[in-house]
Amino acid sequence: MRALCLNLVLLYMTNSIIISSVDLGIEELKGYQSLDKVLSAISWNEIAIANWSGDYPYVPQAKFRLAYDQNAIIIQYEIEEEVIKAQYYLHNDHIWEDSCVEFFISFDNKEHYYNFEFNPIGAGLIGYGTNIKAERSRLTEEQINQVEVFTCIERGKLGSKWNLIQYIPFNAFVHSEVTPAFLKENLIFANFYKCGDHLPKPHFLSWNKINHPTPNFHLPEFFGELVFE
Template sequence: MKKLTMLPIASNLTGSLNFNQLSDLVGDFEWHTLDHSNWNESYPYKPQVKFKIGYTKNELLLRFDVAEEQLRGNYSDVNQNVWEDSCVEFFISFDDRKHYYNIEFNLIGTGLIGYGSPDKSTRNRLSAAEIETVQAFSMIERHSGTDKRWSMIQVIPLAVFKFDDTSDLKGKTIHGNFYKCGDNLKNPHFLSWNKIDNPTPNFHLPKFFGELVFG
């Protein structure tokens, strides 16, 4: 099981924010990579993906950097099938993986957030108003070459995790995983930070979450 430490961010993420300001706040933080192409025989294509994450008293700040051959951002309304687009995902559990939140955003900033147990019949989506409290800042680089590059920074209010007590997280260890997918891209792929040992693609397996420490 992988383990990472999320460092605190001194500034409060209030007022008018932009991509460059947020990037600077985590500029010295460690990059982590999505190394695991868990179903490589069926889905051999592997984009380059890395991320970094920090936190304040009231928010998580999560940045993804992606290099992939195709960009797709067809969905523009919350809770649509964003996993079919160029999509990055973050699953997080505060109760030792009994329940978890799945936070999924495509490259144009359209979000989907669900909550519940691994049994899909128990899972529910958050409301559009709740999902839209997550601020998503995207930057797409257009240049010649095989891969196209894009970055996303998400400011995730801890209030989104409404079924858990997030009032005092410093020093606590929780669980989560980070993903990149694109089900309807010409080369579908399913990458993860912590390895998933399952015969078919499935991110909804919290037993394969890694440890996240609020440093």
């Protein structure tokens, strides 16, 4: 019984990441290669929990790492999957139907949160609000364009691989006052996802476990913790 209780505790543990600050150096040289180099010393985190594996057993390889500087949060994703789909090229379209990576983050103890959803060609959707859909709103195309996106796609005989780096300036969090000091002084909650609703093998993976009977990423009660150094 004691071992069973321990296993249950471990099953629902909340993931936590300690996030380091980085120095990008010369701003004008920002690009995929330069950001990849800056992030090279940061550890990767797996997006590997198939919360609904009975209906969606396919698990592509997905991981991310993140850091921050004086102006932005920086996220890099690395994805290996059988098929890469990037049908949508306009912001705020049905990005989640493509090969898609998603980053949900809350700055007010999970009351409200932002959802950043991007496909391999940098088309994005950003929303904000509570987990009640009627109370959520989307950022405008102009606001989404504040997020700089750098991608790299590889296709080979054994599968496909793509990388995406997002440079998310603090002013992209249009409903929040985000600064390096704020990030350091507060506990931030987030979750990271890989999905592809309309891929040949649909999948719904998360970094932090979600305990819900059907696929749903809009559950902030299952966010993990981000600790900014």
